[in-house]
Amino acid sequence: MDLHVVGPLASPVERAAVDAILGPPDSGWSGGVRDSRTDGHVARGGHAARGRRELLLPALHALQDRVGRITQPGLNYVCRRLSVPPAEAYGVATFYSLFATAPRPPAVAHLCDDIACRLAGAEDVAADLERALGPAGAPARDGRMTWLRSPCLGRCELGPAALVTIAGETPVLDAAGILGRLEASVRREESTGAPRSPSDVMRTRASVPQAGSGAPLRLLARVGVADPRSLDDYRAHGGYRALANAMAMGAAATVAEVTDGKLLGRGGAAFPTGRKWAAVAAQAAQPHYVVCNADESEPGTFKDRVLMEEDPFAVVEAMTIEAFATGSSRGYLYIRGEYPLAEARLTNAVEAARSGGLLGPNVAGSGWAFDIELRRGAGAYICGEETALFESIEGKRGEPRNKPPFPVEVGLFGKPTAVNNVETLVNVLLILGDGDGRGGGARYAATGTDGSTGPKLFCLSGHVARPGVYEVPFGTTLRELLALGGGVPGGRAIRAILLGGAAGVFVGPDALDVPLTFEGTRAIGASLGSGVVMVFDETADMVGTLRRIAAFFRDESCGQCVPCRVGTVRQEELLARLADRVEVRSRAEELALLGDIGRAMRDASICGLGQTASSAIESAFRQPELVAL
Amino acid sequence: MPPELEAVFTTPPARASRTPVAPAVEAPPPVSVTIDGVEVRLDLPTLCYLENLAPVNVCRVCVVEVTGSRVLVPACSRKVEPGMEIQTESELVRHSRKLVLEFLGSSVDVSLAGPREPDGDIARWAERYGADASRFGVAAPPAGAGVRDAHEPGHHHAPEGSAAARAATVAQPVKVDNELYVRDYSKCILCYKCVEACGEDAQNTFAIAVAGRGFDARISTEWATPLPDSACVYCGNCIGVCPTGALMFRSEHEMRDAGTWDEAAQTVTETICPYCGVGCVLDLHVQDNTIVKVTSPLDSSVTEGHLCIKGRFGFEFTNERRRG
Numbered sequence: 045m046d047l048h049v050v051g052p053l054a055s056p057v058e059r060a061a062v063d064a065i066l067g068p069p070d071s072g073w074s075g076g077v078r079d080s081r082t083d084g085h086v087a088r089g090g091h092a093a094r095g096r097r098e099l100l101l102p103a104l105h106a107l108q109d110r111v112g113r114i115t116q117p118g119l120n121y122v123c124r125r126l127s128v129p130p131a132e133a134y135g136v137a138t139f140y141s142l143f144a145t146a147p148r149p150p151a152v153a154h155l156c157d158d159i160a161c162r163l164a165g166a167e168d169v170a171a172d173l174e175r176a177l178g179p180a181g182a183p184a185r186d187g188r189m190t191w192l193r194s195p196c197l198g199r200c201e202l203g204p205a206a207l208v209t210i211a212g213e214t215p216v217l218d219a220a221g222i223l224g225r226l227e228a229s230v231r232r233e234e235s236t237g238a239p240r241s242p243s244d245v246m247r248t249r250a251s252v253p254q255a256g257s258g259a260p261l262r263l264l265a266r267v268g269v270a271d272p273r274s275l276d277d278y279r280a281h282g283g284y285r286a287l288a289n290a291m292a293m294g295a296a297a298t299v300a301e302v303t304d305g306k307l308l309g310r311g312g313a314a315f316p317t318g319r320k321w322a323a324v325a326a327q328a329a330q331p332h333y334v335v336c337n338a339d340e341s342e343p344g345t346f347k348d349r350v351l352m353e354e355d356p357f358a359v360v361e362a363m364t365i366e367a368f369a370t371g372s373s374r375g376y377l378y379i380r381g382e383y384p385l386a387e388a389r390l391t392n393a394v395e396a397a398r399s400g401g402l403l404g405p406n407v408a409g410s411g412w413a414f415d416i417e418l419r420r421g422a423g424a425y426i427c428g429e430e431t432a433l434f435e436s437i438e439g440k441r442g443e444p445r446n447k448p449p450f451p452v453e454v455g456l457f458g459k460p461t462a463v464n465n466v467e468t469l470v471n472v473l474l475i476l477g478d479g480d481g482r483g484g485g486a487r488y489a490a491t492g493t494d495g496s497t498g499p500k501l502f503c504l505s506g507h508v509a510r511p512g513v514y515e516v517p518f519g520t521t522l523r524e525l526l527a528l529g530g531g532v533p534g535g536r537a538i539r540a541i542l543l544g545g546a547a548g549v550f551v552g553p554d555a556l557d558v559p560l561t562f563e564g565t566r567a568i569g570a571s572l573g574s575g576v577v578m579v580f581d582e583t584a585d586m587v588g589t590l591r592r593i594a595a596f597f598r599d600e601s602c603g604q605c606v607p608c609r610v611g612t613v614r615q616e617e618l619l620a621r622l623a624d625r626v627e628v629r630s631r632a633e634e635l636a637l638l639g640d641i642g643r644a645m646r647d648a649s650i651c652g653l654g655q656t657a658s659s660a661i662e663s664a665f666r667q668p669e670l671v672a673l
Numbered sequence: 674m675p676p677e678l679e680a681v682f683t684t685p686p687a688r689a690s691r692t693p694v695a696p697a698v699e700a701p702p703p704v705s706v707t708i709d710g711v712e713v714r715l716d717l718p719t720l721c722y723l724e725n726l727a728p729v730n731v732c733r734v735c736v737v738e739v740t741g742s743r744v745l746v747p748a749c750s751r752k753v754e755p756g757m758e759i760q761t762e763s764e765l766v767r768h769s770r771k772l773v774l775e776f777l778g779s780s781v782d783v784s785l786a787g788p789r790e791p792d793g794d795i796a797r798w799a800e801r802y803g804a805d806a807s808r809f810g811v812a813a814p815p816a817g818a819g820v821r822d823a824h825e826p827g828h829h830h831a832p833e834g835s836a837a838a839r840a841a842t843v844a845q846p847v848k849v850d851n852e853l854y855v856r857d858y859s860k861c862i863l864c865y866k867c868v869e870a871c872g873e874d875a876q877n878t879f880a881i882a883v884a885g886r887g888f889d890a891r892i893s894t895e896w897a898t899p900l901p902d903s904a905c906v907y908c909g910n911c912i913g914v915c916p917t918g919a920l921m922f923r924s925e926h927e928m929r930d931a932g933t934w935d936e937a938a939q940t941v942t943e944t945i946c947p948y949c950g951v952g953c954v955l956d957l958h959v960q961d962n963t964i965v966k967v968t969s970p971l972d973s974s975v976t977e978g979h980l981c982i983k984g985r986f987g988f989e990f991t992n993e994r995r996r997g
Contacts, residue, residue, distance in 0.1 A: 045877050048904035116896055129872075129879030129904065130895035138884040141827030145896075181828075195827065423827060424886070441883065446730050446750055591831070599827045603863065603883075603890030605731045607769065610776035613841050613888045614809050620832040621810070628810040628838060637808055644772030647745045647765060648733045655744060 047123065049130055054121035061110035062118070065102045066125050093127035100126060100136060100439030105381075105420055108143050112150040112211030128439075139441040139602075140422030141194075142209070142381045150211040151189035154382075158343045158596065159546065159589050160200035160505040160578055169204045195425065195596055196343035196546075197382050200505035200578075201251050201512045207382050251350050253510045253529070262474055262499050263467070264515045267354040272389050275396040278357035284402065286473040289481030290365045291410055298369040298476065299325060304485025305475040306497040311337055311428075311465030312544070312573045313652075314562050317472070320462055323452035324370040327460035332372040335437070335456055335463040336363050338379040338386070339421050339428040342545035343596060344576035347501040348466035350513045352379070352386035355470070356393035360416060362469035364397075364407065365476060367414045370462045375416040378433050381423055391418055425600035429651050430463045431455075432602065443604045444651035467575075471498055492518030496561035500575060504529045507536070507581040516560070523556040525577060536581040540670045544573025546593045547656035549663040550670055569663075586671040587623050590661050594619050597657040608654030611645040615658060638665065717761060718770065718798045720777075720787065720916050721864035722749040725977045726874045729865045734773050734798070738763045745769055771802040778806030780842045780888075782860045785918030815844035815859070822897040826886035841888065847926070850899040853907050853986045855926045856892075860919035863890060867911035867920060875979045880904035881911070909985035913968060913978055922966050922986075935960060943970075946984040951975065953984050964988045 054062070063069070100122065107118045114137050123130045137143050155173060157166045170180075173191045177184035180192055191206075199205035248255055248268040255261075255268035270281040278284070290298040303318025324332055336359060340348040352359055363375045377394075379387050394416050397403045405413045419437050421427050427436045431445035434456045455461025471488075478484035489497040496518035502525055505511045509530025516525060522541065532538055538553045549570040551558070558564050565572050580586065594616035603609045618638050621627050627634050642658030649655050664671045721732040730747035737748045740758035745766060753759075760766060777783055778799060787795035798804075821843065832839075848856040865883065872879045880903045884893040894903040912920040921929075928934040939960045946953040954973040958966040967985050971978040 045879055046904070048880070050898075050902055119895070129882070131880055131882040131884075131893070131904065132872075134893065134895040135882035135884045139826060139886050141825070141886075144825070146823065146825065193828070446747065595829070595831050598887060599829060601887040603885070603887040605733050606773050606776050606862070607733055609863070609888055609890065610780050611772070614776065614779070617809065617832050617840060621838055626838040628808065633808075640768070640772060644769045644776075648736050648769035648773060649744070650730070650733075 045127075045129065047127060047129065049120045049123055051120055052117045054115075054117040055111075057110060058107055058115065058118040059121055061106040062103050062122055062125060065106045066096070066099060069125060090127065093125065096126055097128060097439040098437060100128060100133065101140075101419065101422060101436065104133075104137055104140075104143055105422065108422075109211055112152075113144040113146070113148045126439075136439065136441055140381075140424050141599075142423035147183075149183050149187050149190045152209050153189070153191040154194035154197070154207040154209065155191055156195070156197040156199070156203065156205045156207075157193045157592070158196035159542070159592050160196065160344050161203035161205055162588065162592060163506045163578075163580070163584060164203035166204040169206075194382075195599065196341065196345075198340055198346040198349045198380070200344055200346055200503065203505075207384075248354060251346075251512050252354070253512045254514060259515075261515050263351070263470055263501055264355075264513070266358070267350070270355070272354050272356055273392055275357060275393070275400050275402075278355075282477060283357055284361055284408075286475075286477035286481065287361050287365050287368070287402070287408065289476050289479075289484075290368055291408065291412075293481050295325060295369050295371065297482075298365065301475055301481060301483075301485035302369070302472060305471075305488040306485075307468065307471055307475065307488070308496065308562060309465055310467035310471070310500070310575065312342065312547070312571075314572070317464060317468055320452060320464070321366065321369050324372075324460045324462040327453065329453075329460055331374065331459055332370050333456045333459055333461040334363055334367045334370060334372045334375040335430075335433065335461055336375065336377040336466060336469060337428065337430060337433060337463055338377055338383075338390075338466050339433060340383075340466070340574070341380055341425040341428050342547060342574045342576065343593075344505055344542065344545045344578045345503050345574040346505075347503050347513045347575055349383050349386050351466050351470055351501075352383065353389055356386070356389040357397065358470050358473055359390065359466055360393045360397050360403070362472045363416055364403065364414055365472055366462055366464060366469065368407075368412065370460075372462070373413050373415075375414065376419055376437055376456065377416055378419045378421060378427070378437055380421040380427075382421075387418065387420060394418060424602075425596075426602045426651075426653055429653060432651070433463070434461070441602070443602050444653075446650055467501055474498065493559070493561050493563070495563040500560065500572075502560070502575045502577050504577050504579075506542075506579040507532050507538075507584065508579050509533050518561045519559045519564075521557050521559055522551075522577070525560060526556070526579065532579060532581050536583065538579060539582045539584055540580045540586065540664070540667075542576060542578040542580070542660060543570045545576040545578075546596055546660055547652070548573045548576060548660055550660055550667065551663075552667055552670060586664065587619075590664055590671060591616070591619050591623065593660050597653070601653060601657070605648075605650045605654065607645045607648040608650070608657060611641050611649075611654065612657050615641050615645075615661065619661070635665065638662070717748050718787075718795075718801075719749060720795075720862060721866060723866055723914055723916075723971070725971050725979075726866055726869045726914065729869065732773065732777075732862065732864055734770055736766060736769050736773075737761045738765050767802055770798070771804045774799050774802055774804035775806045775808060777862055778804060779809045779812070779840050781862050781917070782844070782857075783862070783917060785860060786862065786916060809840040810838045811840065812842050812844065813839035815842070815846070818846045819897065821845050821858070821889065821891055822884075822893060824885055824889035826889070829887075829889070843888075843891075849923070849926075851901055851907070851923075853923055853982075854909060854912055855921055855923055856900075857919050857921065857926070858891060860917045861892060862917055862919075863892070864916060866914040866916065867892060870910040870914045870979070871905075875910050875977075876906070876908050878904055878906050878908070880906070907982040907986060908980060909982070910979045912985075913980070924965050928960075928965065934965075939965065946980070948983040948987060953980055955980070955984055957988070963992050 103122045107114050123133050197205045197207050252267050266281050271277040299321045307317040308314040367375050403415050407414050424442045426432045427442040429444045432442040436442040451461045475484045475488045491498050499515050500518050502514050514528050540550045542550050598612040598616045601608045601612045642662045645654045645657050717735045719735045728750035730750040735748040736745035738760040739746050783795050844859045871881050881892050885891050939958050942957045944955050946955050953976045956968045957964050969976040969978050969980050
């Protein structure tokens with residue numbers, strides 16, 4: 045390949061931003077002007093540069109963070125450094141919504157207008173912003189800021205929510221002030237050395253109402269109790285006991301305990317974790333990788349964010365155990381770009397664990413080497429799909445791969461990979477941190493039901509008195525969970541409950557006594573998904589909610605396969621036609637067509653996004669009392 | 674010695690029917706086929722598959738039903754395993770193929786799509802599966818030049834009011850920025866073949882890639898740069914693999930515009946490229962004693978269908994009638 049790069053040179057600021065990630069260039073061949081006296085007439089780059097392709101996203105983030113967009117000269121510089129063809133790098137940059145390739149002001153408020161925040165009044169905020177700053181995307185205040193609509197930001201319990209990103213060498217911090225009434229999370233807000241402030245504790249209580257209430261919490265035991273910035277505090281509250289137990293037992297026994305615990309994945313697919321680990325451990329191909337899927341983006345889901353913000357060392361310890369059990373020496377933690385606080389706390393936790401000898405060349409003095417790298421997503425729901433996540437880590441567009449082969453055989457960088465969700469990993473600590481770890485699996489499995497063992501986190505949002513993350517044993521009924529959250533405010537009646545998020549299913553008030561288990565929800569044609577329980581009372585705008593869900597899938601489809609790329613568009617158009625009464629044919633034919641579209645997406649799409657893009661919408665139409673359309 | 678594979682297939686119906694009939698009537702009895710290291714050719718529609726490229730399984734028109742699989746699987750890339758039960762024309766399969774054809778027919782100009790052999794063009798498949806793209810309403814007006822290239826991921830204007838009755842399409846003006854070939858992305862079904870041929874499956878030039886996301890995904894150079902400023906070397910291998918006529922010789926494009934393109938009146942003459950010593954096989958497509966297009970057979974052991982700028986486009990001099 046002959047790298048063909050045209051256009052002006054990157055600015056010194058852009059080069060510095062990229063060099064901070066990639067290191068200084070070793071010759072003019074890696075960017076800038078070539079000087080034959082110092083660089084000679086020898087081509088450089090090649091395999092060595094292309095071998096660092098996985099640094100493409102971090103380098104693009106560096107440009108976006110520093111100058112607020114990705115310019116052609118800036119992208120060219122990254123292409124030279126990594127020997128990536130500009131067309132390919134442009135394809136990657138234009139895939140992620142947090143990267144701007146067109147001019148964009150340095151301060152951007154990304155306002156969540158997704159389903160939970162809609163219920164909390166996001167459209168009122170949007171109207172305020174439009175009055176104050178003009179239409180979405182238009183530069184305001186001398187081009188210093190703008191606002192954009194965003195899909196779910198995973199702050200549903202605090203909504204309406206916004207993420208404010210501020211680019212620049214010296215960020216314009218007054219932007220947050222101007223956007224006053226927003227619940228804003230501003231990057232770099234976290235100073236990891238500072239002691240916990242009362243406002244931190246208040247925020248924890250707002251997200252986890254059970255914290256400090258005396259409820260018997262296991263997954264959330266340290267939340268609001270231990271300082272999430274302190275390794276010492278983590279250890280003082282039982283941290284790293286599970287890793288010590290695992291190392292004492294050995295890898296095979298560790299996998300056996302997780303298998304005995306009958307732990308099922310909490311990301312949505314409910315795959316047995318023990319079987320996954322055993323499969324990776326048994327692979328002859330080397331090396332093995334572990335990946336923590338922290339790209340929590342399912343609308344209505346925020347449990348992993350809370351775990352990562354409030355108990356980050358638990359995630360680091362659990363990944364270490366996973367690596368030990370599966371024979372891996374390298375782990376990647378892929379966190380969505382919309383979680384700056386969680387990212388800062390995890391970064392701190394990884395560094396603290398490293399300097400404490402719990403990561404690195406000699407983990408806990410055992411001679412075994414393992415380390416973790418954090419990777420930040422850049423605004424793409426699809427990257428929560430495990431193979432799309434691998435592609436993204438590898439510096440590519442987040443397009444899911446066809447399966448088989450499955451990740452346990454051919455995963456990250458084509459190697460056997462164990463990929464687990466954050467909550468799943470934290471459950472592993474309960475199994476292995478119990479006593480000396482032996483028999484921990486059986487004792488763990490005593491909680492919950494036969495088919496769904498252990499405790500479960502639920503993300504309660506929408507029309508409830510106290511939205512937040514709740515921990516209950518599997519088998520708790522929907523009614524009991526809603527009672528924990530204080531029920532529907534104002535004594536209004538429940539119209540519908542969305543289980544499992546945008547990819548889930550609407551159920552009616554008649555489902556209140558369903559036990560919240562994998563098998564219990566399956567029996568009523570629903571699914572637990574990622575643990576979303578979103579309540580819609582009798583005043584809720586269901587048509588608007590369904591149209592938002594349809595718009596979400598259209599926006600988030602990667603565009604690779606035809607059924608999803610076009611099907612999500614046709615589904616959204618059809619809902620608009622029904623709502624606006626401009627049907628192409630008879631109403632009955634339109635409804636039949638909606639079913640036809642959904643079926644084809646479900647049967648023929650490559651990945652779970654397309655396969656579930658019609659799930660919630662079709663479920664609503666199956667229950668005429670939920671939505672009058 | 675390859676292991677003996679047992680696979681069960683159902684064959685497609687003998688004749689296409691315009692209106693779909695009940696699957697119980699439609700589906701013929703399963704036929705057992707033993708594959709013993711022998712390639713079995715099935716009568717399946719394909720768009721993004723080509724034997725000289727790695728399958729990307731994105732068009733989903735070749736999906737088949739495999740017993741035990743929750744979803745349909747792409748026949749182009751799924752490896753046959755011992756004991757696999759496969760249905761190639763079940764009701765489930767036919768439904769998805771029909772919808773895929775409707776999705777494409779309603780969003781893309783597929784008038785030139787589909788290989789001519791062995792299965793005929795996309796219109797015949799539409800007939801076979803009863804696809805009716807008009808179910809989604811009248812097509813929305815085409816986008817202006819460059820508009821689709823500027824769409825940002827994750828943001829679209831939601832359909833509203835009477836505009837909602839218009840089906841979104843990829844229609845846009847043809848990109849004509851060089852003398853040799855044109856890019857008509859109104860006809861692009863995003864099969865990735867051109868990207869593969871430009872990149873690692875053939876040319877290793879990487880001048881084009883998929884940019885954008887979702888329905889706004891598109892084949893693009895970096896920053897939608899015109900081809901003469903891009904890395905393009907004009908090998909034309911992207912044209913050679915394009916299944917829809919989105920990439921086309923400029924000569925063919927102009928003749929089609931003028932209404933003078935007449936495939937029935939064309940002859941194909943096989944010859945060897947005169948330019949260098951490699952010996953690439955050329956198929957010269959000739960109309961009215963003038964070369965109008967050059968291709969190379971996919972099964973040529975020398976080219977595997979791929980050429981360079983000289984073999985592909987260096988024929989103009991033969992059309993020069995003056996002798997010096």
